[in-house]
Amino acid sequence: MSNTFGNILRLTTYGESHGVAVGGILDGMPSGYKIDIAAIQAALDRRRPGQSVITTSRREADRVEILSGLMDGVTTGTPIAFEVRNADHHSSDYDNMAHTFRPSHADYTYTARYGIRDHRGGGRSSARETLARVAAGAIAAQALAEHGIDIYAYTRRVGDIALTEQYTAYDPALIESNIVRCPDKSTAERMIALIEQVKAEGDTIGGVVECVIKGCPAGLGDPVFGKLHAMLGAAMLGINAAKGFDYGMGFDGVGLRGSEAMDPFEVDPATGRVSFAANHSGGIQGGISNGADIYFSVAFKPVATLLREVATINDSGESVTLRARGRHDPCVVSRAVPIVEAMAALTILDAMLGARCARR
Amino acid sequence: MSNTFGNILRLTTYGESHGVAVGGILDGMPSGYKIDIAAIQAALDRRRPGQSVITTSRREADRVEILSGLMDGVTTGTPIAFEVRNADHHSSDYDNMAHTFRPSHADYTYTARYGIRDHRGGGRSSARETLARVAAGAIAAQALAEHGIDIYAYTRRVGDIALTEQYTAYDPALIESNIVRCPDKSTAERMIALIEQVKAEGDTIGGVVECVIKGCPAGLGDPVFGKLHAMLGAAMLGINAAKGFDYGMGFDGVGLRGSEAMDPFEVDPATGRVSFAANHSGGIQGGISNGADIYFSVAFKPVATLLREVATINDSGESVTLRARGRHDPCVVSRAVPIVEAMAALTILDAMLGARCARR
Amino acid sequence: MSNTFGNILRLTTYGESHGVAVGGILDGMPSGYKIDIAAIQAALDRRRPGQSVITTSRREADRVEILSGLMDGVTTGTPIAFEVRNADHHSSDYDNMAHTFRPSHADYTYTARYGIRDHRGGGRSSARETLARVAAGAIAAQALAEHGIDIYAYTRRVGDIALTEQYTAYDPALIESNIVRCPDKSTAERMIALIEQVKAEGDTIGGVVECVIKGCPAGLGDPVFGKLHAMLGAAMLGINAAKGFDYGMGFDGVGLRGSEAMDPFEVDPATGRVSFAANHSGGIQGGISNGADIYFSVAFKPVATLLREVATINDSGESVTLRARGRHDPCVVSRAVPIVEAMAALTILDAMLGARCARR
């Protein structure tokens, strides 16, 4: 529903790009988890623009403040509210945007829906809203870590430059070793070169983020409408600029035969523990996790804000020429990485809580 | 949540493959819509197995009965309950399955989640559950038709045989002209030949269904977590065997430049009506419909039930050999077409109701 | 929301008085509970009209059928659908009601809301809908019994004849010993005499049902909007003809001083177990159960259907005279007893599931 995500663990966010603050309330967090606020801040810093030459150079301090729900750094079971104040709020820089609809943005559709929109910096449709998701996700991720669940994402593809191997071939420790967050050095270099070229042309380019969830127990996911991958899909498709989601063998699996796509069981003779000889399923079968790694991809479009003049219309239907102000990302995928991780963490923790109610 | 789909318009389904009945309650349906029960039955008949040589020959009568919520064929605003009785319920044919986990099925994961599972014909994880979605979707579709909204889906790809043009190139009137539900005759023939070959090999093959929504007004969709494409994505990923979802330019758009992917506005000088010179957005911008056609794709895996012997394990961890009973589809996509349409109809009608609350 | 009750355990009901069937889906029921269908039927029989001279003599067979969610009598975690077919559906007996608004009924308000209403026997506003609540409540009650939680209700007051002692003074074993379901013989006799007198006058009378929940563990209830007593209150106020709800010292506590109303702690020196020297709180403090008995009262109005001529209007605003057809209860409280119990069971089991997510 609207600005709330999740069933038992529920994140509600608020805030416009140039309003007073962006933040949220994470409700349904069980008591007893130790939360490190510095880790939340670190997650926000990864999402922050201006981290590198390939991201926008807009400076945002983005200091998170926790307002409730913790005592001595431990969750109490009450809602955790947090906020990030906007440094440059109520800017008049955007007055020229009040009546202009940027093409392939949300300006026209917000107006169609609400009859009114906050035009300053994109208002609510700005990616700045994702700050709140990253903060909440960083809380959830710390709880998951206590249960041995680890989530990481990275850039799989930028334009037509893509990693060629399965996720298992890449070392997550290398993700932060380059500014495009790709765990393969030479691919990363080619991606960065492409982004710089696109940027020089005043253009933008899309990409794919892949996410891996390790240590997830079997049994998570409601098997009909609330299938675990359906919840992950909704979470990812709710991220700005997302155009597609697939998991396991995904779209590529369409070309396989059933006999090729099968994941045979394996039983450890010593422990009796069940595992799988392959993982086309992506760790989810019938909508429920099976204990294997969960992995999925999210496609992001080339963002619509070009660093050049664009012809468009205003809200009177007249033709106008638009030139974007400020700095904008030529490619969002590197900054989308922590957002994907955050939404995955919220989804998995919510599913873990739901699984507690599945049996007598 | 679990067995309920939707926010204002909510479908709750029930039923196991070999239980007494499969059905559902569609709640939140506004009063005043004329509903043709024959059209519901026709939708169910399209989903039914045994329609052609390329689908399973299991005979299912699948007669829908409406139990409430209509008076003289018109919705009254009260919940519409419906059911389809199972002809062959409580079958003992499946006794051998009670302790066997079929590979790449939901047997193991259901047991991991619930400690127990109804093993007869897949129980709740059977695609027979989708009957209820199709019935409810047929009700929603009739309401949408009164508002000038038309939804159709078709088979875009089977294995590596795919349509090559955009959806606009195909005539929806041709979808039902062949058993694979592909609107291009020669592609359909090649798809059918492939499915027959795969079937002869005792194997299965995946596919892609594409769906188009025409006539959708601008302004539908909650712009943050409830983005219209996120809701459509969750709806589609909740369908059995779905592995991926994308909309508009989708995964292919990743390779485009922002300047190529833009959808310029057009204004009709006579009427002042806004339209778009291109539709990479897929009719949705910032999570809200823009009035253009909505189109999206759903990837379906090759189903896991092979018509040959398969090695697997039982719930004691012992190796066993399994041979599927009964008849099973070598490719699910043609039968998935009406399910995709149904879930789309439910999603769009729900979003239309939500949009009524967006403004003063 | 509308026709769904509960958060994690959710009952959705459907059905009109003279439609095809009345029933529901109980979703979110954990797997592993043994359910006795005969006990569900017995609960329905207690709710049934025509049990005694003081209730309506309408004959309703009311045989419940379980359609899903059980295997060998044990819950599987999938939704439990159930239905009761209506014997006398689509009756034309009510044609004269199609355009008449009965005073103090829901006829006018349904029409105001929906523009249409099913007028046959009250349609959806008929107390027959509560069948579905009683069936679902009987399932929940069986699960609660496995956890040592026992719920019972009885008639505390009819008109001005009321029990004078606290609930602790009465033996629940006596509730079913008389037709008015009052656990005090002489009070019951006076209540029955009053109801018979009222009935002879063609009139009706109100009453109060009290409910007691024993064995409820401490810790149930969400402490802000989802306070346990707020959920119980919503459950009870949702029953037809309910006009009020209070718990613990309730409205009478308004006249007490804080020093009189206090519930001092007691600690068993042997076990260290905490109990309470008094129970003005009604087993709930700060919205969370404290382990003491929960008790509350529900006020029911004198039902509006009199067995005499009544002046009213039709939907053209013209004055008409109305004479009720069929048989109607002069006092609903004895039949409300099992409905109150059912709603309490659903509320408590839902709260138990919620409590599983409160802690790490």
Place this chain on the structure above:
Amino acid sequence: MSNTFGNILRLTTYGESHGVAVGGILDGMPSGYKIDIAAIQAALDRRRPGQSVITTSRREADRVEILSGLMDGVTTGTPIAFEVRNADHHSSDYDNMAHTFRPSHADYTYTARYGIRDHRGGGRSSARETLARVAAGAIAAQALAEHGIDIYAYTRRVGDIALTEQYTAYDPALIESNIVRCPDKSTAERMIALIEQVKAEGDTIGGVVECVIKGCPAGLGDPVFGKLHAMLGAAMLGINAAKGFDYGMGFDGVGLRGSEAMDPFEVDPATGRVSFAANHSGGIQGGISNGADIYFSVAFKPVATLLREVATINDSGESVTLRARGRHDPCVVSRAVPIVEAMAALTILDAMLGARCARR
């Protein structure tokens, strides 16, 4: 659910008494309503302690700040976040409370539920949380006023001193003319004298707040579980110290005959407009508003914090003596008045939005 109230219009609150801030997010507010922030502040000031000799003298500045959702004072359809910073947060004054359970408070039950509690000033169970409700309610009330709906509440009873007439006998303009918020001067004086006497004794006393909703259109309320009075009841019972709720004739109606309790229709011959010759129903029939005044009562217990020594236990089960710090209200009802109004406003506006989806 937990810290969220409402279906389409949803308020989520956060904050502990001595945390950083108390606040909330009001989501689902339609665009286009003009909101006066001074009116929100005025509502908070009415709730504030220290307004008079009969309320606690704790000084709280309680300045509300709006963080999002408005542009030029008009709602944009995006979530409205607001907060009130706590002046005296993280106080060590309460260290002695860390291990003590106050009798008839939420200390023991929070610990039972969460294993941990924020003991500072009652933490989340403090009535300070209601600040957020009052702020959100003041926003909703301004929207309702644009639709001609007016809500007011007042003190009907303190201890055994009560107003004797129906609400229609009292002028709401007089409510704020005295510190106990009772619209009858002489009754108010007697109430105040009683409260002062109780205060002098170091004791507390309960009371009843009555609320009236005028101008509510017919057709609001979901007729089964979401009956309008069930939603109002849940809203009121969720307020701290509430012990009971009734509406219309309420508990007193139990003693009436059906023939006495009837609300005959009246039709204005000139306009054809329907009204009612009586209003025992309290403006709601079958769970749906009928256009007449809605009125209901809420019982509040004598608060448990006495201004004298109290024997209790600590979390080791040992007997301890407790003396309340700071200042506390001897009677909460006058301060409960704006909270009741706020929750009523949120409930009615939510129901108005729901009614928009009831018909084609």
